[in-house]
Amino acid sequence: MTGPLFLGIDAGQTTVKAVVHDDRLRPVATGRRSSPVHHPRPRFAERTQDELWASAAGAIADAVAQVDASRITAIGISGHGDGLHLVDDDGEPASPAITAMDGRAFREWQRITGDADRAKTILEVSGQQAPLGGAGPLLAWMREHDPDATERAAHLIWCKDVLRLRLVGGDPETDLSDATASFLDMRRGQWSREVLEAYDLGWAERLLPPLRRSADIAGAVTADAAAATGLAEGTPVVVGLHDVQASAIGSAALVPGRLSLIAGSFSTNGVTTTGDEVDPRWQCRVSIRPDLRVAMSTSPTASPALEWAVRVLGGGAHDARDALFDEAAALEPDADTPAMLPYLLGSPLGDAPTAAFAGIRAGHGRGHVFRGVLEGIVCMHVWHTRALATSYDWNGPIRLGGGISRSPLYVQMVADAMGQPVSVVRGDEVGAFGAAAVAALGAGHFASIDEAQELVELADPVAPRVELAGHWQRIIARFDALNDSLAPWWIENA
Known part of the structure; x- marks a missing residue:
């Protein structure tokens, strides 16, 4: 070579x-x-x-x-x-x-x-x-x-x-x-x-x-x-x-009107825009292209919650992560699961909220609880993108990245909850791709960052399951209601 x-x-x-x-x-x-x-x-x-x-x-x-x-x-x-x-x-x-x-x-x-x-x-x-x-x-x-x-x-x-x-x-x-x-x-x-x-x-x-x-x-x-x-x-x-x-570049999302969700240490939800609207619910940040900005709404509510669940539910087994995903995937798509607020390290609602479960029943096993955690993480994507949607529009399949996106179950859950097709980058390291793309741009190998983004390989979009739209509306409504119900308790116990 x-x-x-x-x-x-x-x-x-x-x-x-x-x-x-x-x-x-x-x-x-x-x-x-x-x-x-x-x-x-x-x-x-x-x-x-x-x-x-x-x-x-x-x-x-x-x-x-x-x-x-x-x-x-x-x-x-x-x-x-x-x-x-x-x-x-x-x-x-x-x-x-x-x-x-x-x-x-x-x-x-x-x-x-x-x-x-x-x-x-x-x-x-x-x-x-x-x-x-x-x-x-x-x-x-x-x-x-x-x-x-x-x-x-x-x-x-x-x-x-x-x-x-x-x-x-x-x-x-x-x-x-x-x-x-x-x-x-x-x-x-x-x-x-x-x-x-x-x-x-x-x-x-x-x-x-x-x-x-x-x-x-x-x-x-x-x-x-x-x-x-x-x-x-x-x-x-x-x-x-x-x-x-860098992850936006690695997801071919540094394009006006493109929405990118990253489920990593943070739940990072960003839309590329030429606008400059501001709101406490998101950050409007300058892009590496001076004509573009990235409006991103974030919280530390993705992998911290996932890793906590693997540690607590997995009992230290070396294959705990895979086993928990398998158990969650084996449940019916509309299974009854507990609600979870994934605020172990913080939330977008201020510094008082902490993590919480609600609705755990005697018949629930660890697969139900783990799936509830995944649903809570997915609901954070919904919360953040609802905020962005008050000022920004996006088009085309949503780009999804981050470690959790390697799970087909999670990708399907995001598509179902968002009600929109979701595309995942075929490569695992989208941030490193973006960093290398900028290096190649600086070395003169590419004339523009757009040229580099054309090389991103995407999997076929995963479509939302229409028959589960009502189920996810109930999950999201339950998530919102739990936030509202706990607000006074959080303030009292902060």
């Missing part, structure tokens, strides 16, 4: 994947490493930046060992958004690698969102309500509880920027797709002093890094990085992008 290769690195909340692609973005080698998240105190979700890099370096080394490293023409990185990563003047860590699932700054978040004027400024200028696990509340928390870290810090960057800095050195910088999650004026594409002041973070302006385009070449692999990963020294590395937008 000859021709250029492109490496896409996708660093999520819990796993780092490195996938080498050929010149038509077909995967030829893959490496995967766990990136464990520590919870040293309630609401904390972090790791060290060194641990993040070690996971990435291991995944890269595993993938690169399967190919001729000299053929890798360019490298792209996608990383989870939000969270907080501070580095000093030398690019050394000044804070942990705090993930977007972190909730330590809930009091700061309450103070910000509880001030109507400040909250309005943040929403209207940045395109989103202050995210609990975002840079604004977390910086405010850090200033109060670890002032030494904010004094040492010289730059605020994001997950993918940490990894790129380890690969190429140089000065910290970021791209618009990550910057738009914090203090960016989303219409002008520039840092906003007004948003900083609304967060009461005017002092942090010195931390904001230079803004680059995602496909710009940021530097080349250093000798140290080459030794750690097996990459060839001097290989170009592009700036990179937020993993949600």
Whole structure:
């Protein structure tokens, strides 16, 4: 095999994947490493930046060992958004690698969102309500509880920027797709002093890094990085992008009017648009294409709920996940199942809601309970897309990605609940595809990101079962009613 290769690195909340692609973005080698998240105190979700890099370096080394490293023409990185990563003047860590699932700054978040004027400024200028696990509340928390870290810090960057800095050195910088999650004026594409002041973070302006385009070449692999990963020294590395937008590219969804659902660490539901409508229920974020934005409504209600259910119901068996899916699939499509609210790590309804079951009966087995969990996760897609539908339209089959989408049962459930056809990408690693596509764009292999998206291979759409429309209407109505019923209890017990 000859021709250029492109490496896409996708660093999520819990796993780092490195996938080498050929010149038509077909995967030829893959490496995967766990990136464990520590919870040293309630609401904390972090790791060290060194641990993040070690996971990435291991995944890269595993993938690169399967190919001729000299053929890798360019490298792209996608990383989870939000969270907080501070580095000093030398690019050394000044804070942990705090993930977007972190909730330590809930009091700061309450103070910000509880001030109507400040909250309005943040929403209207940045395109989103202050995210609990975002840079604004977390910086405010850090200033109060670890002032030494904010004094040492010289730059605020994001997950993918940490990894790129380890690969190429140089000065910290970021791209618009990550910057738009914090203090960016989303219409002008520039840092906003007004948003900083609304967060009461005017002092942090010195931390904001230079803004680059995602496909710009940021530097080349250093000798140290080459030794750690097996990459060839001097290989170009592009700036990179937020993993949600990388996944949109990998799902051929970075097209106006296309809806993409991702069931990963977060339930991420985004529609690509030329509009700039804002609402507290979604984030209107700048795309890697300046003429497009991604309006996305999200919550940490997908794989955290699934993995919890596998752990609790599976009893530690190595095949527990497959067995539970099989038991859930063996039930009749309209089986009586318990309702589940999947708010183990948070919800889109505020910081008070917690997870809950209702309607468990003596005749229910673990298959019923597990299917109820899946239905709860599906209902979150419905909740988020109903919000988006108040301002945005979409067309064509819905794109579905994320780890849970590998289950045919889940794909069919999403189609039934949404009442629309659903297409799943044939490849497993859509984020790594998107990162590699941007690398190939930066290297001049593609003239546009649209050209790369034309190479995405989709499975045949899964159609909704019309005969189950009434059943899913009842499930969704029950889900909504449970939210309404528990609201006073959540507030009283927050």
